[in-house]
Amino acid sequence: MLPEIEQYFRLEKLPHMWCPGCGNGIILHSLVKAIDKLCLDQDRTTIVSGIGCAARASGYLDFDTLHTTHGRALAFATGVKFAKPELNVFVLTGDGDCTAIGGNHFIHAARRNINLTTIVFNNNIYGMTGGQYSPMTPNSCRATTSPYGNLERPFNLTDLAIAAGATFVARTTTYHAKQLTDLIIEGYKNKGFSLIEVITHCPTSFGRQNKMGTPADMLKWQRDHGISAMRYENLTPEERADKFIVGVLHKTEAPEYTTEYQKLLEKLG
Amino acid sequence: MSTEPRLVQGNEACAEGAIYAGMRFYAGYPITPSTEIAEILARRLPQVGGKFLQMEDEIASMAAIIGGSLTGAKVMTATSGPGFSLKQENIGYACMAEIPCVIANVQRLGPSTGVATAPAQGDVMQARWGTHGDHPIIALTPSSVKEAFELTVRAFNLAEQFRVPVILLMDEVVGHMREKVTLPQPGDLPVVDRVKPTCSRENYYPYKADSDKTPPMACFGEGYRYHVTGLFHDESGFATEKPEIIDWQLKRLHEKINQHLDEIITYSSEETADADLVVIAYGGTARAVSRAVKLARQEGHKVGVFRPQTIWPFPEAAIGELAASGKKLLVAEMNYGQLLLEVQRVAAGRCEVHSCLQSNGELTLPDVILTKIREVYEHAPGN
Missing domain, CATH: 3.40.50.920 (Rossmann fold)
Structure with a gap:
């Protein structure tokens, strides 16, 4: 581990519990790099996570860390941030945690535009329970509960966040780890609800069931399919079919909830 | 607060009792017959520098107050039957992670949607066993407006003292009834605050205490940088599957209540x-x-x-x-x-x-x- 990021880890809790080849460690690395670059006070930063593989990340990080119930990370985080707005609050959640059982909390946190930096580890599957399909599993993909191919359609999570009112929305992959750090920094700086969707590779469950090869092959898939907005613009509709944009997708300004509440307190006080 | 007697509703007494006890963070979701508690607190809390939050559902309300409690605030939610069912998930979390909080349940007729405005006391066993797994619980039941105030204060005191969720088990009769009462003045009733650690970060174990004791609770943002989880955990707060540690912690959760029945009952x-x-x-x-x-x-x-x-x-x-x-x-x-x-x-x-x-x-x-x-x-x- 790089010495400059060691201070952000509870080293005695490592090695982590993720499978060999899992992408989650890359996201964690990008997160602490971002926190380091932002020079955030470790004592004033809280990491909130839900349940699932991604959510275990909180235990490895040396901050106040809150490992909550399944799907509820954003609701707990809303409580922390609203009660003590001066804390920096990051939310780490997976695709099942955030978009299925936590879907309601997700759209409402975005609607409230509460100042939370939310990182969704999207591995397209429920990893911890052994590979069932999630609302982010692409149509026709295999999972243990879609053995004949997924009949459902996945969410477009970033579109959902934009529609719900998030003021910073970005997407990238574990292949684009440096970009991820930059996006987390930008998301943190946004005074409002920020969503960063990270497509991460799960070789054990999603990759294996969908014949995606080695972890390195899955990273290459991310490289070849996740492209910049500029490159995407120049593609024909046919070429766009299996591609997605990485980078900032949406950025706007809107009143932030805890700031508005503070104004109310000052008005009444 | 007026020293003159006035006509007060049970739900209002609950809301005012909470403020008296130092509650400054409420999150809830509207549901009859508890809604007045939220409505009153939406108006009152900002007047005393407190936070009122209407969440998207009951599950989120319960989650939000746990988050608020971890920052050091005295917190509360209020609900009724169907909402109480939804809160059970995170009531269990509060039991396991030892988070002080108060849940007012103004009971109505069930099961299911039942009759929204009709009195019932069908949630007695749900208050005890509504969330899964073995856990102790404290539930208080007022039968007058004055007592709704006093037991609300007491609910906060017990929650803070023992680091537990406390259920204020009201019913529609007590919640909607109006009686002439003089509400207590500051100092009339004891108000208890949670014990915080005084040790250094290195020596802080959030779940370390003698078998019948409640460990001190640090606030998020004060440099203790500790871990909170709903998984079984050791005294440092990190997950464990070791039967001997699980056994010890689960017994401690029970004993911290069972050894203090005289103070609680x-x-x-x-x-x-x-x-x-x-x-x-x-x-x-x-x-x-x-x-x-x-x-x-x-x-x-x-x-x-x-x-x-x-x-x-x-x-x-x-x-x-x-x-x-x-x-x-x-x-x-x-x-x-x-x-x-x-x-x-x-x-x-x-x-x-x-x-x-x-x-x-x-x-x-x-x-x-x-x-x-x-x-x-x-x-x-x-x-």
Whole structure:
């Protein structure tokens, strides 16, 4: 581990519990790099996570860390941030945690535009329970509960966040780890609800069931399919079919909830 | 707060009691018949520098208050039957992670949507066992407006002292009833704050305490940088699957309550000393029972009332004494017999246990209870 990021880890809790080849460690690395670059006070930063593989990340990080119930990370985080707005609050959640059982909390946190930096580890599957399909599993993909191919359609999570009112929305992959750090920094700086969707590779469950090869092959898939907005613009509709944009997708300004509440307190006080 | 008596609603007394106790963070979701608590706090909390948050559902409300509590705030949510069901998930989390919080449940008729505005007391067992797994719980049941205020304050004190969720088990009768009361002035009632650690970060173990003790609780943002999880954890707060540690922690969760029953359990006994029949009732039902007992006394029956204010942990010792003394017991409640089960368990065949149960959306009337009291006497051996 790089010495400059060691201070952000509870080293005695490592090695982590993720499978060999899992992408989650890359996201964690990008997160602490971002926190380091932002020079955030470790004592004033809280990491909130839900349940699932991604959510275990909180235990490895040396901050106040809150490992909550399944799907509820954003609701707990809303409580922390609203009660003590001066804390920096990051939310780490997976695709099942955030978009299925936590879907309601997700759209409402975005609607409230509460100042939370939310990182969704999207591995397209429920990893911890052994590979069932999630609302982010692409149509026709295999999972243990879609053995004949997924009949459902996945969410477009970033579109959902934009529609719900998030003021910073970005997407990238574990292949684009440096970009991820930059996006987390930008998301943190946004005074409002920020969503960063990270497509991460799960070789054990999603990759294996969908014949995606080695972890390195899955990273290459991310490289070849996740492209910049500029490159995407120049593609024909046919070429766009299996591609997605990485980078900032949406950025706007809107009143932030805890700031508005503070104004109310000052008005009444 | 006015020193003059005024007409106060039960739900209002609960809201004002919470503010009196130092509650400054509320998150909730509208539901009849508890909604006045949210409405009053939406207006009152910002006036005292507090935070009011209307969440997207009951699950989120419960989650948000736990988050708020971890920053050091005294926190609360209020709900009713269907919402209470939804809160159970994170009530369990609060039990496991030892997070102080208060949940007011103004009971209405169930199951399911039931009748939204009708009184019932069908959530007694849900208050005890609603969330999965073995866990202790504290639940208090007021039966007057004044008591709604006092027990709300007490609920916060117990939550903070023992690092537990405390359920204020109201019912529609008490919640919507208005009575003339003088609300307590600052200093009239004790207000307890949680114990915080004084040690350094390196020496802080958030779940380390003697077997019957509650560990000090650090606030997020104050440099302790600790971990909180709903997984079984060791004294440092990190997940464990080791049976011996799980055993120790689960026992400690129970013992920190069980070893302090005298501090937690309160009840009122009226005219039980010479009674040969004691009616056990709580909440709205206890009001009708008081009237029925008065009438029964006028008829010459030696009847008393036992009214638990702490319904969980169950006042086992006090009920056991009544049973051992050979008095007959009559449990009156607005359900199909929930506290009755506990009374029967504790009586263990040592005395007759009768019941007066009603669950049709109407408050049990004094006449109904009086009729039952007469029946018990008429069927007594020797009559």
